[in-house]
Amino acid sequence: MFKSIFLAAGILLMACFTPALADDVNPQVRFDEANALYRQSKFTEAATIYQQLIDAGYTSRHLYLNAGNAWYKAGKTGQAVYSYEKALQLSPEDAAIKHNLSVANQKVNGYVGDLPLVFFQRWWLQLQHLHTSNGWAVGAVVFIWILMASLLINTQIPGLRNKYLQWGSYLFGVLFLVYLLMAIDTYNIANNHNNGIVMAGSIKVKAAPDDTSKELFELHEGMKVKLVDTTSEYCKVELNDGKNGWVSCAAIKRL
Amino acid sequence: MMVRFSMRKCLFSLLFLVGLVNCAFAQEFRFTTTVSSNPVALDEPFQIQFMIENGVNVTSFNPPDFKDFDVLQGPSQSMGQSIMNGRRSEYIALIYVIQAKRVGNFTIPGAQARVNGNVVKSNPVLIEVRKGAGASQQQAPQQPSAGGYAPRGGRDESVDGVLRKGENINEKLRKNIFVKVEVDKTNLYEGDQLTATYKLYTRLPTNSSVTKVPAFKGFSAKDIELPNPPQASEEMVNGQLFKVFTIRKTLLFPLQSGTLELEPVEVDNQVRLVKVVQNKRRARDPFEDFFNDPAFRDPFFDDFFNRPDVEYEDVPYKTQCNPVKITVKPLPAEGRPASFNGAVGRFNMTAEVNKNKLSTDEALTLKVTISGQGNVNLLNTPKVDVTSGFEAYDPKVSDNIEKNSNPLSGSRTFEFVLMPTEAGEHVIPPVEFSYFDPSANAYKTIKSAAFPINITQGKKVKSEKQDYSVGRNELVGIETGIMPWVKKHTWFVTSIWFYVLLLIPVLVYAGAVFYKRRQDYNTTNASVLKHRYANKVALKRLELAARYLKEGKDKAFYEETSRAVWGYLSHKLKIPFADLSKQLIQEKLAARSINGSNTAELFDLIDNCEVALYAPGQDNRRMQGTYEKAVSIITNLEDALKN
Numbered sequence: 001m002f003k004s005i006f007l008a009a010g011i012l013l014m015a016c017f018t019p020a021l022a023d024d025v026n027p028q029v030r031f032d033e034a035n036a037l038y039r040q041s042k043f044t045e046a047a048t049i050y051q052q053l054i055d056a057g058y059t060s061r062h063l064y065l066n067a068g069n070a071w072y073k074a075g076k077t078g079q080a081v082y083s084y085e086k087a088l089q090l091s092p093e094d095a096a097i098k099h100n101l102s103v104a105n106q107k108v109n110g111y112v113g114d115l116p117l118v119f120f121q122r123w124w125l126q127l128q129h130l131h132t133s134n135g136w137a138v139g140a141v142v143f144i145w146i147l148m149a150s151l152l153i154n155t156q157i158p159g160l161r162n163k164y165l166q167w168g169s170y171l172f173g174v175l176f177l178v179y180l181l182m183a184i185d186t187y188n189i190a191n192n193h194n195n196g197i198v199m200a201g202s203i204k205v206k207a208a209p210d211d212t213s214k215e216l217f218e219l220h221e222g223m224k225v226k227l228v229d230t231t232s233e234y235c236k237v238e239l240n241d242g243k244n245g246w247v248s249c250a251a252i253k254r255l
Numbered sequence: 256m257m258v259r260f261s262m263r264k265c266l267f268s269l270l271f272l273v274g275l276v277n278c279a280f281a282q283e284f285r286f287t288t289t290v291s292s293n294p295v296a297l298d299e300p301f302q303i304q305f306m307i308e309n310g311v312n313v314t315s316f317n318p319p320d321f322k323d324f325d326v327l328q329g330p331s332q333s334m335g336q337s338i339m340n341g342r343r344s345e346y347i348a349l350i351y352v353i354q355a356k357r358v359g360n361f362t363i364p365g366a367q368a369r370v371n372g373n374v375v376k377s378n379p380v381l382i383e384v385r386k387g388a389g390a391s392q393q394q395a396p397q398q399p400s401a402g403g404y405a406p407r408g409g410r411d412e413s414v415d416g417v418l419r420k421g422e423n424i425n426e427k428l429r430k431n432i433f434v435k436v437e438v439d440k441t442n443l444y445e446g447d448q449l450t451a452t453y454k455l456y457t458r459l460p461t462n463s464s465v466t467k468v469p470a471f472k473g474f475s476a477k478d479i480e481l482p483n484p485p486q487a488s489e490e491m492v493n494g495q496l497f498k499v500f501t502i503r504k505t506l507l508f509p510l511q512s513g514t515l516e517l518e519p520v521e522v523d524n525q526v527r528l529v530k531v532v533q534n535k536r537r538a539r540d541p542f543e544d545f546f547n548d549p550a551f552r553d554p555f556f557d558d559f560f561n562r563p564d565v566e567y568e569d570v571p572y573k574t575q576c577n578p579v580k581i582t583v584k585p586l587p588a589e590g591r592p593a594s595f596n597g598a599v600g601r602f603n604m605t606a607e608v609n610k611n612k613l614s615t616d617e618a619l620t621l622k623v624t625i626s627g628q629g630n631v632n633l634l635n636t637p638k639v640d641v642t643s644g645f646e647a648y649d650p651k652v653s654d655n656i657e658k659n660s661n662p663l664s665g666s667r668t669f670e671f672v673l674m675p676t677e678a679g680e681h682v683i684p685p686v687e688f689s690y691f692d693p694s695a696n697a698y699k700t701i702k703s704a705a706f707p708i709n710i711t712q713g714k715k716v717k718s719e720k721q722d723y724s725v726g727r728n729e730l731v732g733i734e735t736g737i738m739p740w741v742k743k744h745t746w747f748v749t750s751i752w753f754y755v756l757l758l759i760p761v762l763v764y765a766g767a768v769f770y771k772r773r774q775d776y777n778t779t780n781a782s783v784l785k786h787r788y789a790n791k792v793a794l795k796r797l798e799l800a801a802r803y804l805k806e807g808k809d810k811a812f813y814e815e816t817s818r819a820v821w822g823y824l825s826h827k828l829k830i831p832f833a834d835l836s837k838q839l840i841q842e843k844l845a846a847r848s849i850n851g852s853n854t855a856e857l858f859d860l861i862d863n864c865e866v867a868l869y870a871p872g873q874d875n876r877r878m879q880g881t882y883e884k885a886v887s888i889i890t891n892l893e894d895a896l897k898n
Contacts, residue, residue: 027740035735041615041678041712044644062734069730073676075646096731103730137747141756148760156767187748 027053035066043074051079054086061090065097072104077222078253080104082197085224085255089190092129109202109220112240128186136183143176196237196252198223205245209234216245225252284309286377288365294383297358300327305377306348310370313347317367319379321353324361328352355384424528424570431458434502434522434576442582445512446599446630447693448662449474449581453502453520456492460527465502467521467575473583474507474515475633479659506663508599508630512585521575528568586691592700594638598690600629600662604637606686606703616713619645619673621706623686626666631656634667637688644677644710678712789826790893793819797886804878810868812878816885817864820857823889827896837861853891860884 034049047070053063064087072080084101091097105111117125131139150169153160198219207214209231219225219237228244229236235252238244284307291302307313318330329351336345355361361384365377437452455463487498502520509515586599602625609620625634632654641647648671656665675681683706691698747753796819803812825832828843837858844854863881 028737031738032735035733038733041676043677058740060738060740062738065731066733069733072730075641075644075676100730134747137753141753144757145760148764152764152767156771183748187746191746 027056027058031063031066034070038066038070038073041073043070046070047074047076047079050083054083059086059090061087061094061097064090065100068097068100068104072100072107077104077107078197078199081108081222081224082199082253082255085195085197089255092125104222108222110218110223114224115240128182128189131182133183133186133190136179136186140176140179140183143172143179147172147176193254194227195255196225196227196235197255198225198247198251199253200251203247203251205237205243205247206234207245209236209246213246217243219247219251227252227254284311284370284375286310286365286368286370286375288363288377288380290363290380290382293380294385295355297355297384297386300352300354302350302352303363303380304348304350305366305368306346307368307370307375308346309344310347310368310375312371313368314372315369316349318349318351319364319366321351321363323356323359324353324363325356326351326353355382358384358386360384427528428459428524428526428570428572428574432456432461432524432526432572432574434520434574436517436520436576436579438517438579438581441580442584443509444584444599444691444693445509445586446597446633446691447509448600448629449507449509450504450661451507451517451579452504453576455500455502455522456490456497457500457524458495458497461572462525462527463500464523465520466523466573467519468503469518469520471505471507471517472515473511473513474509475630477506477508477632477663479504479506479661506661508633509581509583512583515581515583517579517581519575519578521573524572524574526570526572528570529566587696587698590698592687592689592698594687594700595689595691595698596635596637598625598629598634598688599693600627600631600690601692601694602627602629602688602690602701604686604688604701604703608683608706608708611707612709612711613675614711614713615675615678617675619675619708621671621673621683621686623650623669623671623688623703624666625669625688626664627690628662628664629690631663631665631667636669637686639671639686640684641671641673644675644679644681645683646674646676648672648674675708675710678710681708681710682706683708785826785829789823790889792826793823793889794886796822797882797889800885801882804882809878813864813867813881816881817861817868820861820864820885820889823892827892847896853888853895856884857888857892860888 030049030053034046034053037043037046037049047067050063050067050070054067064083068080068083068087071077071083081101081104084097084104087097088094088101105113147169150165150172154165154169155161198221200221202218202220204215205217205219207216223239225237225239227235228238230249233249234246235249236244236246237252286305286307289304289306291304292299293301295301305316305318330349331351332347332349334345334347336343338344349366361382362379363382364379367374367376369375433456435454435456437454439450443449453469457463481501481504485500487500490497490499502522507517604623604625606621606623609622610617613619621639623637623639625631625637636650636652639647639650650669650671653668653670654665655668656663673683685705686703687700688702689698689700796815800812800815800819803809803815821832821835824830824840825835828840828847830839830843841854841858860881863884867878867881
């Protein structure tokens with residue numbers, strides 16, 4: 001009986017994942033075209049195509065990595081950093097992306113560097129990328145079914161009641177909670193737009209969200225900032241070193 | 256120049272002198288009388304000097320009779336020699352400091368000396384003695400800066416170095432030495448050029464050093480090199496001729512608007528003043544002036560140096576100029592081009608690239624030269640908007656500023672090295688340079704042409720060779736191949752199915768639990784009621800049994816009693832009727848710790864009933880006992896089971 005329920009769940013999931021493949025041009029063709037342009041050192045054109053694919057809604061770390069490379073070579077550091085950061089969101093442990101991002105950050109004027117993570121943060125991050133967000137969600141569903149089944153057996157059928165089953169149900173309960181938490185957390189992280197990359201060549205950071213206020217410091221293209229607060233026109237940004245101020249939101253692209 | 260005096264104590268023995276002069280060559284012999292000033296004031300001491308030049312074998316010297324004068328000091332003797340034009344000359348001078356006793360014209364007869372055996376006489380002098388101090392002042396203004404007094408090595412000697420009686424030193428110094436700052440304008444634009452000249456004016460011999468130089472706060476300063484040693488010029492100030500030394504000449508470019516102050520320069524002077532001593536006979540050490548140049552036959556010199564009693568005094572005097580206020584206007588905001596970055600003056604700009612066609616392996620140099628007059632030394636890098644396709648490095652800046660030019664002129668060259676990163680046709684946009692022309696009071700913009708650059712793809716050999724840290728600064732290449740083309744994936748977490756699937760087992764479990772609870776409740780509820788009414792039921796049965804007892808139906812009586820007891824136990828101990836057995840009851844009662852006597856009586860009663868049922872013929876009295884026993888046991892059990 002439970003098997004059939006899982007099967008049903010699986011089918012439902014498949015239905016959710018089925019991509020809507022209805023693009024006018026085959027993305028693979030466009031992608032290969034861009035790669036060819038890249039090899040001919042026509043980086044701006046290549047980057048434009050990659051960007052079109054991204055804008056069309058395709059997300060893949062390869063696409064972002066290639067776009068980052070093309071933007072970098074075309075001299076658009078801000079775009080490059082943005083693409084790499086996006087790729088890193090998709091696969092945070094990828095050495096190639098990390099390397100390219102660090103290369104691009106060398107070009108960023110005033111780059112402060114990310115704060116290193118504490119060991120448990122690192123573990124949490126590694127654990128998080130054991131599954132995709134959807135994987136965690138499916139796991140949570142699976143575990144709650146198993147948990148409920150074991151509880152039912154344990155409480156309702158006196159003949160099958162035993163200690164192992166009880167411990168098993170505790171284990172499944174914990175697993176369910178972990179998977180649920182992870183599913184929610186990964187979703188939150190992926191949909192967290194509280195970070196942004198400076199896209200304008202250099203922008204002045206002001207003390208207050210208006211044009212006339214005092215200029216505090218300058219931000220350069222490619223700088224990663226944390227968005228703390230926003231008004232309609234101005235965003236309050238904070239740097240890794242704690243400096244903060246208001247900049248025009250138009251100059252910042254949210255990750 | 257300070258004349259070097261070799262000071263000797265006076266009163267050499269004449270004999271010694273004779274020996275000394277013996278060895279001299281015979282030169283033209285002269286014996287003269289000079290006075291330091293003529294006419295003299297009544298109370299003014301003056302010198303009278305008798306000089307024997309080239310005198311050989313001087314054996315005696317007789318001074319004249321100073322009958323109308325008091326000898327204040329003397330005779331003091333000085334001697335010396337000099338070589339001029341290869342000829343050596345010697346002299347011996349005897350100096351008296353005397354003062355007139357009365358007003359009038361007096362003749363001092365010449366002195367007599369015996370030279371080389373001959374008696375020689377010096378010339379007599381007519382001295383006019385006037386009344387009061389007025390006479391002495393007469394000379395002061397007419398003293399020109401005579402030749403031979405040219406300043407040397409920063410030391411300035413002037414002509415008015417005599418401190419006369421009754422003159423206040425400070426007053427004199429203040430009048431005759433001062434520092435002045437001259438600026439060519441006091442109201443100008445930010446970044447415009449201003450020339451400040453600090454000058455030392457002096458009429459006194461002084462050894463000056465600049466102790467405090469202005470810092471020029473708020474300005475960018477560029478000093479003009481001054482000749483070393485400083486050259487004096489002459490200038491008339493208030494009808495008096497001053498020697499002027501330029502201490503510092505600086506080109507200033509104000510860096511901020513507002514009222515700026517040129518700080519004063521401070522000069523420390525050691526002014527050498529000749530002081531005329533008033534007192535009578537000073538101790539026995541008046542310094543002898545030793546003129547080692549007998550060519551000073553000029554009456555002026557005699558007059559100047561052969562004062563009756565003079566003393567040199569180095570007076571320290573600190574002087575500083577007044578600070579000058581400069582009003583700096585901010586550059587006009589309207590009409591300011593975007594490319595303006597602080598250049599003020601008149602400029603010209605040229606921009607050129609060294610090639611138009613290159614491969615990605617080569618580098619391109621964009622050379623921007625800005626030349627002209629103005630703040631060339633402060634020119635900022637013009638913004639070169641390097642489009643995509645090039646990697647721009649910080650420019651190499653080289654200056655070519657004309658030395659000591661005023662206004663500052665020259666050129667500054669910015670060399671941008673551009674590394675093409677992308678093949679294709681690229682255009683470097685025009686280089687734009689703006690400056691503010693203060694004379695025209697307007698901004699001006701110069702724009703170069705755009706540079707079309709054709710870049711072909713190179714072999715990338717060069718860059719790899721140059722890059723010593725390959726892998727550190729090189730990107731990891733692009734990914735190719737077939738990609739899983741997945742559009743932005745949906746979030747299972749947010750879909751309704753996730754929650755439905757989560758809820759289903761929970762609901763199933765909850766349903767199951769609820770069902771069981773309900774069943775349990777029902778069963779427990781029934782037994783609770785039974786338990787509660789067990790006593791009543793039992794007593795009702797016993798009532799029935801009592802009726803049977805009265806009627807004498809013994810079988811029915813025992814049946815009913817037995818049923819009452821069993822029923823009671825069944826309800827009270829929640830044992831199904833079918834399961835009832837003596838043993839189970841015993842266990843149950845033991846579990847509820849009912850004491851032994853109750854149990855034993857209960858079982859006695861049950862046994863009695865059973866025996867009576869199967870062996871009838873019991874008498875009535877016994878039935879009565881059984882009944883009472885049954886009532887008491889149930890009552891006892893009720894009490895015992897209640898707690």
